[in-house]
Amino acid sequence: MKHGIVLFHTTTSALRAEKLLIKAGLAVKLVPTPRTLSSDCGIALRFSPGNEADVRQNLDQAQMDYEIFFLDKN
Amino acid sequence: MIYLDHAATSWPKPAGVSAAMSDFLERAGGNPGRSGHRLSIAAARVVYDTRETLAEFFGISDPLRVIFTLNATHALNTATFGIVQPGQRVVTSGMEHNAVMRPLRALEKKGVIVDVVPSRSDGSVSLEDFHEALRGGARLVVLNHASNVTGTIAPAAEIARLAHSAGAMVLLDAAQTAGVLNINMRAMGIDLLAFTGHKGLQGPPGTGGLVLGDSVDPGAISPLVFGGTGSRSAFEIQPDDLPDRFESGTPNGVGIAGLGAGLKWVRGRGLDALRAHELLLSSALREGLENIPGVRLYGPDEPRLATAVVSFMLAGKSVSEIGFQLDDDFDILCRVGLHCAPAAHRSIGSFPQGTVRLAPGPMTTLGEIETVFRAVERIADQ
Numbered sequence: 312m313k314h315g316i317v318l319f320h321t322t323t324s325a326l327r328a329e330k331l332l333i334k335a336g337l338a339v340k341l342v343p344t345p346r347t348l349s350s351d352c353g354i355a356l357r358f359s360p361g362n363e364a365d366v367r368q369n370l371d372q373a374q375m376d377y378e379i380f381f382l383d384k385n
Numbered sequence: 386m387i388y389l390d391h392a393a394t395s396w397p398k399p400a401g402v403s404a405a406m407s408d409f410l411e412r413a414g415g416n417p418g419r420s421g422h423r424l425s426i427a428a429a430r431v432v433y434d435t436r437e438t439l440a441e442f443f444g445i446s447d448p449l450r451v452i453f454t455l456n457a458t459h460a461l462n463t464a465t466f467g468i469v470q471p472g473q474r475v476v477t478s479g480m481e482h483n484a485v486m487r488p489l490r491a492l493e494k495k496g497v498i499v500d501v502v503p504s505r506s507d508g509s510v511s512l513e514d515f516h517e518a519l520r521g522g523a524r525l526v527v528l529n530h531a532s533n534v535t536g537t538i539a540p541a542a543e544i545a546r547l548a549h550s551a552g553a554m555v556l557l558d559a560a561q562t563a564g565v566l567n568i569n570m571r572a573m574g575i576d577l578l579a580f581t582g583h584k585g586l587q588g589p590p591g592t593g594g595l596v597l598g599d600s601v602d603p604g605a606i607s608p609l610v611f612g613g614t615g616s617r618s619a620f621e622i623q624p625d626d627l628p629d630r631f632e633s634g635t636p637n638g639v640g641i642a643g644l645g646a647g648l649k650w651v652r653g654r655g656l657d658a659l660r661a662h663e664l665l666l667s668s669a670l671r672e673g674l675e676n677i678p679g680v681r682l683y684g685p686d687e688p689r690l691a692t693a694v695v696s697f698m699l700a701g702k703s704v705s706e707i708g709f710q711l712d713d714d715f716d717i718l719c720r721v722g723l724h725c726a727p728a729a730h731r732s733i734g735s736f737p738q739g740t741v742r743l744a745p746g747p748m749t750t751l752g753e754i755e756t757v758f759r760a761v762e763r764i765a766d767q
Contacts, residue, residue, distance in 0.1 A: 320626040321616045322418035323449055326433040343421025351618050354421050354429075374447075376626070 313381040315363055316342075317356040318349055320376060325354045328370060328377065335369045337362050348380055387717045387753045391746030392533050392561060392694045392724075394583045394590060398647065402588060405646035409639045417638055418615035418629075428638050435645035436628070442648065443578055443596050444569030449627040450597040453636050457560040458484040459609075460579035460595035463631060464556045465489060465527065467606035471496030473524035476515070476553065478539065479504035479732040480532045483725045485558055489527070504732040507685045508537030515544055519551035526553045530562040534729040534740065535684030536667070536691030538566065545574035554601070560584065564651045565660065565692050570598050577601065587651055587747075588644030591637050603627050610634065659747055663693040666745040666754050670695045673758030679765050683733050683740055696733075696740035699765055707741050707764055715760040719743050 319325045332339045337358065344355045358366050360381060370377050388396050409431055415424030417432045440448040454460040465488045469475055475489055479501055493499045502514045526548040531538045545555045554576040559568060564585025570578055575598060582592030597603060608623055612633030617624040624630055668688045674680050679700040684691050699707055708721035722739040723730050730736040743757065
């Protein structure tokens with residue numbers, strides 16, 4: 312099983328995305344940015360891989376800048 | 386005590402403001418955007434929620450375009466120094482505060498051309514004169530939305546239209562109007578809005594911001610302050626991402642929490658109700674003062690053309706004397722002198738002595754206003 316992780320360049324974007332996605336009925340969780348993905352400080356959003364298309368659609372609609380990764384659950 | 390210095394800072398603040406600030410310190414005390422732990426996230430959420438509310442309040446769609454600053458001055462400096470290059474023109478009005486004039490005069494020394502469109506003696510501006518000044522094109526128009534000396538409201542949307550036809554961006558100084566007048570950046574055509582948090586928005590000092598309109602390219606604005614943002618930490622160059630590009634260093638989270646509560650109070654009351662109360666007070670104030678022999682009132686005769694800022698002089702008295710007597714004998718607090726706006730006082734003909742400025746706020750009562758003009762009457766009689 313894998314987690315979907317959305318990375319943003321700023322904490323503000325992560326918080327904006329969290330609100331947007333929750334409003335769209337998607338289950339997301341704010342987590343510290345996994346160090347394997349980025350050396351940035353800060354937070355990322357975790358989501359269920361099955362929701363990838365919906366996550367992308369909502370973020371694209373808001374013209375947000377983001378990257379999606381999939382990591383093994385541990 | 387009667388507090389009539391709301392144009393300097395609003396007081397007392399709504400009860401929720403200090404509660405939100407103390408709550409932030411006690412419960413959300415992390416550094417927003419720096420770490421991934423829950424206190425950092427709690428702090429970041431408070432900051433984000435205020436950012437989002439401000440975006441909605443000022444009529445823009447992307448909350449990332451709200452940049453927090455220490456005050457309106459910091460926001461105005463970020464915009465002017467960040468946008469205008471030597472050789473380019475800036476057009477501004479004759480009613481500007483030194484928060485605008487000092488950065489512009491400093492830019493002038495670097496080769497920027499500064500064109501001041503004269504204002505009339507009631508603080509109003511002429512659209513024809515702006516049109517004429519913009520004939521040669523400009524990079525930026527900086528406009529005081531309402532004067533901190535006379536309250537005179539500028540026709541911002543009309544001037545924005547003229548500016549855009551001349552290819553200029555519009556920077557609105559909303560220090561006196563945010564939380565007082567309805568400001569919809571999109572509808573009014575405002576590209577950049579500088580606001581303070583501690584006046585009409587009822588927040589604490591140390592808060593303010595620069596709002597970038599939806600169409601403004603942030604890459605065209607150089608940051609004023611560079612440093613740590615918590616983002617793109619591996620790189621030693623300033624990130625382009627909003628709002629981080631313009632928000633280096635730990636933000637005033639506790640102040641922003643207070644600003645969020647102030648804004649919530651303002652929205653709860655509603656701008657229409659606040660404005661109606663303000664007009665009631667300023668009309669009564671102007672009417673009362675007008676009947677006192679020796680009083681010279683400044684600003685537009687029609688209270689609707691101004692915010693609740695009433696400036697006056699008393700024949701044969703110095704402004705400092707009047708201010709001292711109001712404070713010492715009558716317990717009335719106001720601000721006298723030049724109000725950091727020598728350009729505005731020159732325009733209305735009160736330079737260099739200045740005026741006595743009475744600025745009521747949402748908590749001021751009509752009874753207090755009556756006490757004030759009776760006090761001025763007594764001072765005039767002496």
